Amino acid sequence: MRVLQIGCAALAWSVAATTSLFAAEPAVPVFADGEAQVVKAFEDPDYWIRHDLWVETEFDSDGDDKLDRVHVAVTRPRQTDTEGLKLPVVYVTSPYFAGVGSNDKAYFWDPKHELGETPDKHKVGPDIKLKGSRPIISKGHTKDWVPRGYVVVHSSSPGTGLSQGCPTVGGDNESLAPKAVIDWLNGRAKGFTSPDGDETVTAYWSTGKVGMTGTSYNGTLPLAAATTGVEGLEAIIPIAPNTSYYHYYRSNGLVRHPGGYLGEDIDVLYDFIHSGNPTRREYCDCNVRDKEMAENMDRVTGDYNEFWAGRDYLNDLEPLTAAVLMAHGFNDWNVVPEHSNRISQALKAKGVPVQIYYHQGGHGGPPPMKMMNRWFTRYLHGVENDVEKDARAWIVREGDDAKKPTAYDDYPNPKAADVELHLTGNAPERGTLSLEAVPSQGLETLVDNVSFDGAALAKAEWTEHRLMFVTPTLNEPVHLSGTPKITVRMASSKPAANLSVWLVSLPWNDSKDAKITENIITRGWADPQNQKSISESEPLEPGRLYDVTFDLQPDDQVIPKGQQIGLMIFSSDRDFTLWPKPGTELTVDLDATKLTLPVVGGVEALKKSL
Structure with a gap:
């Protein structure tokens, strides 16, 4: 050699x-x-x-x-x-x-x-x-x-x-x-x-x-x-x-x-x-x-x-x-x-x-x-x-x-703190997303239909295929830095269902030069059958309420003054999940469903913006 x-x-x-x-x-x-x-x-x-x-x-x-x-x-x-x-x-x-x-x-x-x-x-x-x-x-x-x-x-x-x-x-x-x-x-x-x-x-x-x-x-x-x-x-x-x-x-x-x-x-x-x-x-x-x-x-x-x-x-x-x-x-x-x-x-x-x-x-x-x-x-x-x-x-x-x-200094921003937001219902129109919980909101139901993509659902003023909850119009910018989390207490009409969540900035910018990413703050997806562990799934008992807790994707974004932060809960995400036949119903317990946002300045900063 x-x-x-x-x-x-x-x-x-x-x-x-x-x-x-x-x-x-x-x-x-x-x-x-x-x-x-x-x-x-x-x-x-x-x-x-x-x-x-x-x-x-x-x-x-x-x-x-x-x-x-x-x-x-x-x-x-x-x-x-x-x-x-x-x-x-x-x-x-x-x-x-x-x-x-x-x-x-x-x-x-x-x-x-x-x-x-x-x-x-x-x-x-x-x-x-x-x-x-x-x-x-x-x-x-x-x-x-x-x-x-x-x-x-x-x-x-x-x-x-x-x-x-x-x-x-x-x-x-x-x-x-x-x-x-x-x-x-x-x-x-x-x-x-x-x-x-x-x-x-x-x-x-x-x-x-x-x-x-x-x-x-x-x-x-x-x-x-x-x-x-x-x-x-x-x-x-x-x-x-x-x-x-x-x-x-x-x-x-x-x-x-x-x-x-x-x-x-x-x-x-x-x-x-x-x-x-x-x-x-x-x-x-x-x-x-x-x-x-x-x-x-x-x-x-x-x-x-x-x-x-x-x-x-x-x-x-x-x-x-x-x-x-x-x-x-x-x-x-x-x-x-x-x-x-x-x-x-x-x-x-x-x-x-x-x-x-x-x-x-x-x-x-x-x-x-x-x-x-x-x-x-x-x-x-x-x-x-x-x-x-x-x-x-x-x-x-x-x-x-x-x-x-x-x-x-770091990511997430060291000045960010988790802020919990609560839901007030108004399905099939838009409910509210606020710092204060309003008791006895009860249950609201959406019907899965993958024929509609997420953007169409987010823009809709009225639809049975998603639940939407929005903050008041921001009077100051809101800086998010970190990983949002959500707990959805939900029931399914079938033993298996997709669960998708988008966090969006509204009103939706539909101009020809706009990118969909201008409207989407972050997203997340989960299988309710895995609410206990991602390693073990078990069929859902139709009609039974389960707590499904998961992270959305990390972000660092400043939501500008004049926008609203919207939480959209739906089932099949046409661009990402499997496409089951339409008709599965997801029922959400609004009182037990909570969104946690990492806000720079914490709850006081968000209060000031709202």
């Missing part, structure tokens, strides 16, 4: 040209105001070295009795060869780089079926056609980080692209694959020039300091890698990460689809990313999708179980030591904002360096470059820029530039 140091022999012709172009002084990273600066000698892509390799992992997920190898691509300044320069690494891994499957809803689960019934199996989409060509897996992030004195590394997740193994959508191999790459960058794992050969490659140009980033699935994988506690992973910047596949595809015992992907479930996502080696496809499909997923994902009860617990990174945080800069949008209804909040709160309690950047938009949206630069400069280059002393929370206020967030 011989070791190949890619670049040296192949680049001998260019050394003289490079030396004359970039003068006698060695090119090194430059820092100012706590940030890595663009270095002229690193800036020209024509003078970058690009090569690929396969890193050997510690697992065999595709059943061929050989350790899986993952495909890795490297982009680095030429000076890492010509001047022996060693640099830290910004690393991005993904299941998407080689292409993805069809988003045709024909290959999704059909949401139209009765609750508690076993649904018909969905069709499997066509095989994915691989895209891209070696040695480049992706060019993402290279223009940002290579000129600032970093090597950028990309890899394809197991079972995708030219990586061996099976996709598992949150299984252990998705954590161990990037761990192996980081081990290789630190000289602890083997890299090879081919997927099956024995010619090795070393990362002689790496300092061993690694930071990871990415958005959505690509933002999940940095967290996955960090939960292994791998040495050398110093910092991560997950953007809109999915931190629990249960919380992505279920909600408080309820089968709930991510926004925009009605009918998607974990096996659909498996098919969407499975672009890997066709010779092992049958094994992967049989053992992962058709066995493990099919037997455990449970679209009948929606209960939390060991399968979902194994894909919940909150359960795996003990080994994590990497500094975490998290980013999320409060109006992300694909990967809802609880994903980042639940992890950042746990990491704060654990004592790991953590900051959070929230904006008012939807899915995706990285922190400003200045924030990311300071983060990686501190933890990868070791420059003492005091970033760890910065504000813990950065929130883009309504209407502000995303690059100019407002600093807060």
Whole structure:
């Protein structure tokens, strides 16, 4: 076996040209105001070295009795060869780089079926056609980080692209694959020039300091890698990460689809990313999708179980030591904002360096470059820029530039306090939402009808398909910061029912330029059958009242003067839940139903606004 140091022999012709172009002084990273600066000698892509390799992992997920190898691509300044320069690494891994499957809803689960019934199996989409060509897996992030004195590394997740193994959508191999790459960058794992050969490659140009980033699935994988506690992973910047596949595809015992992907479930996502080696496809499909997923994902009860617990990174945080800069949008209804909040709160309690950047938009949206630069400069280059002393929370206020967030001591806002609101009935019109409880409000009933979407129900002045309760018109803005909670005492006319809650800002803005997110403060969903535990459901006794308590999605929003805060309780949410036939009746005990809002300034601030 011989070791190949890619670049040296192949680049001998260019050394003289490079030396004359970039003068006698060695090119090194430059820092100012706590940030890595663009270095002229690193800036020209024509003078970058690009090569690929396969890193050997510690697992065999595709059943061929050989350790899986993952495909890795490297982009680095030429000076890492010509001047022996060693640099830290910004690393991005993904299941998407080689292409993805069809988003045709024909290959999704059909949401139209009765609750508690076993649904018909969905069709499997066509095989994915691989895209891209070696040695480049992706060019993402290279223009940002290579000129600032970093090597950028990309890899394809197991079972995708030219990586061996099976996709598992949150299984252990998705954590161990990037761990192996980081081990290789630190000289602890083997890299090879081919997927099956024995010619090795070393990362002689790496300092061993690694930071990871990415958005959505690509933002999940940095967290996955960090939960292994791998040495050398110093910092991560997950953007809109999915931190629990249960919380992505279920909600408080309820089968709930991510926004925009009605009918998607974990096996659909498996098919969407499975672009890997066709010779092992049958094994992967049989053992992962058709066995493990099919037997455990449970679209009948929606209960939390060991399968979902194994894909919940909150359960795996003990080994994590990497500094975490998290980013999320409060109006992300694909990967809802609880994903980042639940992890950042746990990491704060654990004592790991953590900051959070929230904006008012939807899915995706990285922190400003200045924030990311300071983060990686501190933890990868070791420059003492005091970033760890910065504000813990950065929130883009309504209407502000995303690059100019407002600093807060923490999230939720430390000045926020829970305020309890009570209901006064007026169904099928709008009742009231107030600080004072008015006794003997009794029961009100709504009739489920998924034909009407949530926006139509919220705008309706009169309808039997939802219950609506509104505050008086605000005479001062109200700042909410944190996680609203609700307890609904309810009865169902059937043994199973959806329960959906929206918190809205009224009057509804219906202008052509308005976004629905301007009207929706937050949302939440629950299965009343799981009122005791998300792990165990039991059929509802028709007509019996149950207390169903659950969190809505976390938020930080200023509701402007002149608006009303509205609480809408309904059953099936056309954009998120299953679609049972209309007619299920939910009866709500108004006296025992309570909404808790996290209000900055507490009850006195809300009193002033009302």
